[in-house]
Amino acid sequence: MARKLTAVAVENAKPKRVDGAPVRTEIPDRGCPGLFLIVQPSGLKSWAVRYRTAGRSRKLTLDGGGALTLAAARAAATEALHQVELGVDPAAAKQAAKATTAEQEALRAQDGVAKLFAQFIELYAKRKLQPETLRQYESVGRRFIVPTWRGRTVHDIKKRAIIDLTDAIVIDRPYMANRVLEVIHKFFAWLVARDVTAVNPAAGIATPGIEQARERFLDDDEIAALWAACDGDPIFGAAIRLMVLVGARRSEVAEMTWAEIDADTRVWTLPAERSKNKKAHVVPLSPLAWRIISGVPRLAGCSYVFSTTGKGPIANFDQFKKRLDARLNLEPWRIHDLRRSCASGLQRLGVRLEVTEAVLGHRSGSFSGIVRVYQRHDYVLEKRAALQRWSDHIEHLVSGGSAKIVRLK
Numbered sequence: 297m298a299r300k301l302t303a304v305a306v307e308n309a310k311p312k313r314v315d316g317a318p319v320r321t322e323i324p325d326r327g328c329p330g331l332f333l334i335v336q337p338s339g340l341k342s343w344a345v346r347y348r349t350a351g352r353s354r355k356l357t358l359d360g361g362g363a364l365t366l367a368a369a370r371a372a373a374t375e376a377l378h379q380v381e382l383g384v385d386p387a388a389a390k391q392a393a394k395a396t397t398a399e400q401e402a403l404r405a406q407d408g409v410a411k412l413f414a415q416f417i418e419l420y421a422k423r424k425l426q427p428e429t430l431r432q433y434e435s436v437g438r439r440f441i442v443p444t445w446r447g448r449t450v451h452d453i454k455k456r457a458i459i460d461l462t463d464a465i466v467i468d469r470p471y472m473a474n475r476v477l478e479v480i481h482k483f484f485a486w487l488v489a490r491d492v493t494a495v496n497p498a499a500g501i502a503t504p505g506i507e508q509a510r511e512r513f514l515d516d517d518e519i520a521a522l523w524a525a526c527d528g529d530p531i532f533g534a535a536i537r538l539m540v541l542v543g544a545r546r547s548e549v550a551e552m553t554w555a556e557i558d559a560d561t562r563v564w565t566l567p568a569e570r571s572k573n574k575k576a577h578v579v580p581l582s583p584l585a586w587r588i589i590s591g592v593p594r595l596a597g598c599s600y601v602f603s604t605t606g607k608g609p610i611a612n613f614d615q616f617k618k619r620l621d622a623r624l625n626l627e628p629w630r631i632h633d634l635r636r637s638c639a640s641g642l643q644r645l646g647v648r649l650e651v652t653e654a655v656l657g658h659r660s661g662s663f664s665g666i667v668r669v670y671q672r673h674d675y676v677l678e679k680r681a682a683l684q685r686w687s688d689h690i691e692h693l694v695s696g697g698s699a700k701i702v703r704l705k
Contacts, residue, residue: 299328311335325366331373343369345376349385356387370402407492409445409453413437416483426572428547431611436479440465450487455497462504470505481516510630513637514576518626520693525623532616534588535602539631541585541687543638543656545572546631552601552607554594562586566657577657580680582687638686647682655679 298304301323311318313499322344325331334342343358358364358372376386421433444461445453458480466473481498488496514522519540526533535549544548548566557564566577580588595606602610613631635656642652654675 301325328370347374384445406448466504473504504563523694539634553599584687
């Protein structure tokens with residue numbers, strides 16, 4: 297029989313027993329017709345509303361585990377019965393909402409950070425970025441983004457999560473913190489463009505690290521020491537020496553192919569697709585540079601000049617640099633400093649600024665503005681003379697000669 301429940305009665309309610317065993321029990325509440333307190337054999341309590349709609353008997357479960365108080369259960373039941381009066385089936389509406397939520401969760405599961413970052417690398421980075429930048433993006437994803445947010449969806453990542461990640465890095469690696477923020481920003485911009493997310497949570501976040509333009513270059517004594525330390529390594533050592541001689545970027549030298557070299561004219565032509573400024577870059581090779589390239593073991597079927605596997609170019613410069621540093625006693629330096637060292641050496645030899653920039657493949661400084669538009673001189677002869685002068689200077693250094701600079705007339 298229905299009875300008007302009280303809070304105490306709900307608290308003390310027990311399941312009925314049949315043949316000594318507890319059974320599921322429904323206790324109707326006379327204080328709210330249609331409302332039932334359900335007591336499971338385990339003693340777990342819940343609430344339900346029974347009603348009729350469209351000629352059918354229906355049941356709406358209000359909660360599980362007895363989370364609702366008696367007053368809250370009566371209020372929820374009253375609202376449900378009011379919906380019935382308006383022609384709405386609350387149980388059907390709850391099932392529809394639950395199905396929608398399950399569908400949304402399934403869609404969110406497809407938008408995992410790890411899965412979408414892998415797509416970002418394949419569909420965007422590998423098509424749009426230079427090899428060196430691509431490696432940086434892959435490294436940032438592998439070391440920071442995926443491990444930090446593994447198991448989460450891109451919809452879960454808010455601005456605070458990005459700030460927390462970069463703040464943890466910037467303490468001792470300000471440059472890396474900036475690179476991580478850069479990759480995250482580009483990743484979410486790509487997601488917005490593909491309509492995966494509506495906003496870019498990285499937008500508006502200030503660069504966490506303070507970067508200063510590097511001025512480090514190796515002086516003559518350091519270059520001589522580095523040159524000697526490269527002895528015995530016909531691949532990585534040769535690549536480092538060539539960087540010193542021609543001032544090219546690490547990735548440009550590492551991925552040099554035999555097809556890019558003209559043996560007759562002794563010219564290396566860096567194609568536009570591998571050049572940072574997307575313009576072909578001609579590099580005259582001095583006799584010393586030519587001897588270095590000619591001395592590299594040519595692996596059968598391999599198109600790359602510098603390769604240890606015969607399948608791809610050399611890549612793990614970090615390990616080689618550690619071996620170099622173990623043999624040297626230099627102030628902290630980076631491989632990119634070799635490019636600056638070449639430029640500094642050319643300037644000390646009296647090479648004109650525009651020729652130095654032409655050697656480096658720059659399109660800034662003296663090539664800016666109207667000069668950049670109308671100046672079409674390729675400076676090949678001047679570059680050859682400048683690089684020969686620099687090569688002679690290097691040969692003089694490494695042969696044990698004086699580091700005296702003789703300026704060009």
